[in-house]
Amino acid sequence: MGEIRLPADGVFLGRAMADGWAHPAVVTVRDGTVFDITSRAAPTSRDVCEQADPASYVAGAPGKPIGTLADIAANSNVAVRDPKRPHLLSPVDLQAVKAAGVTFVVSLLERVIEEQARGSAEKADAIRADIASLIGHDLSKLKPGSDEAAAVKAKLIARGVWSQYLEVGIGPDAEVFTKCQPMASVGFGADVGLHPVSTWNNPEPEVVVVSSSAGRIVGATLGNDVNLRDVEGRSALLLGKAKDNNASASLGPFIRLFDTGFSLDDVKTAVVGLRVEGTDGFVLDGESSMAEISRSPEELVAAAIGRHHQYPDGFVLYLGTMFAPVKDRGEAGKGFTHAVGDVVTISTGKLGALVNRVGLSPDCPPWTYGASHLMRDLAKAGLI
Numbered sequence: 001m002g003e004i005r006l007p008a009d010g011v012f013l014g015r016a017m018a019d020g021w022a023h024p025a026v027v028t029v030r031d032g033t034v035f036d037i038t039s040r041a042a043p044t045s046r047d048v049c050e051q052a053d054p055a056s057y058v059a060g061a062p063g064k065p066i067g068t069l070a071d072i073a074a075n076s077n078v079a080v081r082d083p084k085r086p087h088l089l090s091p092v093d094l095q096a097v098k099a100a101g102v103t104f105v106v107s108l109l110e111r112v113i114e115e116q117a118r119g120s121a122e123k124a125d126a127i128r129a130d131i132a133s134l135i136g137h138d139l140s141k142l143k144p145g146s147d148e149a150a151a152v153k154a155k156l157i158a159r160g161v162w163s164q165y166l167e168v169g170i171g172p173d174a175e176v177f178t179k180c181q182p183m184a185s186v187g188f189g190a191d192v193g194l195h196p197v198s199t200w201n202n203p204e205p206e207v208v209v210v211s212s213s214a215g216r217i218v219g220a221t222l223g224n225d226v227n228l229r230d231v232e233g234r235s236a237l238l239l240g241k242a243k244d245n246n247a248s249a250s251l252g253p254f255i256r257l258f259d260t261g262f263s264l265d266d267v268k269t270a271v272v273g274l275r276v277e278g279t280d281g282f283v284l285d286g287e288s289s290m291a292e293i294s295r296s297p298e299e300l301v302a303a304a305i306g307r308h309h310q311y312p313d314g315f316v317l318y319l320g321t322m323f324a325p326v327k328d329r330g331e332a333g334k335g336f337t338h339a340v341g342d343v344v345t346i347s348t349g350k351l352g353a354l355v356n357r358v359g360l361s362p363d364c365p366p367w368t369y370g371a372s373h374l375m376r377d378l379a380k381a382g383l384i
Contacts, residue, residue: 076189104322
């Protein structure tokens with residue numbers, strides 16, 4: 001399905017599981033070997049991220065080897081997985097899973113197109129050209145919430161083309177929504193799910209920051225914010241149906257924790273690559289640069305957490321994507337949509353590669369292991 005391509009340096013936090021284990025393991029990688037570092041001090045990924053210095057804690061935590069990274073990554077491929085051997089899970093557990101939308105100009109324009117097209121891929125090209133003629137392609141210099149942004153808003157309202165997506169794209173308030181419930185995200189090698197009602201959908205390759213309950217960003221990982229363009233395009237009020245389905249949120253392969261060799265500055269300059277490989281021979285490649293984001297990671301985290309809203313178990317936040325694939329797949333003018341069996345690889349140099357296979361949500365393994373199950377299993381093991 002694809003290699004994990006984890007960098008040799010850095011402090012990494014993840015989770016793994018195998019049949020017969022009493023509970024999911026908190027793990028790290030050292031010299032190509034995966035170590036179980038689960039302990040009473042930090043029995044969950046959430047607890048590690050609440051440490052005063054998560055990277056130092058993980059680097060110094062005692063652990064036992066459970067296999068090589070290469071073997072465990074290979075066994076994480078759901079198509080060939082041996083459930084009796086360790087495989088990777090999503091690297092988060094109790095943390096809330098949130099997402100920011102419309103944070104890049106390309107994403108902004110594509111959301112406006114979705115809305116205007118009312119979910120019809122066939123109408124998208126014509127509307128794309130029309131919208132671009134009115135507001136251009138480059139709003140990257142426009143600061144959301146600024147006087148300049150307000151002037152653009154007034155102009156567009158006068159032309160009758162103002163949109164709720166333009167409101168969150170260049171207005172004062174960011175869009176932050178719940179992507180899925182805690183414990184519902186999937187990890188490297190898993191299937192990601194599409195609701196079967198959708199006929200126009202795409203991956204959303206994103207950098208995902210990890211925040212403690214105090215609102216401190218402690219690390220980052222990669223994510224696929226799987227999106228149903230036709231469903232959201234019919235109405236933004238269908239965002240939940242478009243975004244939150246079984247296996248529709250992937251994260252991983254590991255959280256890279258901030259230390260002297262990796263910081264928020266690296267997140268801000270990351271270039272995120274996307275590759276989609278279909279069983280029909282279709283290949284789609286693209287990339288997006290975090291340098292083009294319109295709201296900083298700190299601004300987006302502050303919009304999610306503060307005196308107005310708390311997360312006692314911390315949260316992760318998808319930062320949004322500028323990559324909205326428009327390459328035709330099949331008939332000209334129909335644009336891109338997924339096919340069952342597509343393999344999606346999201347990668348960036350300092351975070352590795354997140355690889356998933358596309359399926360339908362009802363056909364993906366059902367989500368049956370929640371926070372209550374984890375707490376009971378950790379209690380039985382004497383870890384809490």
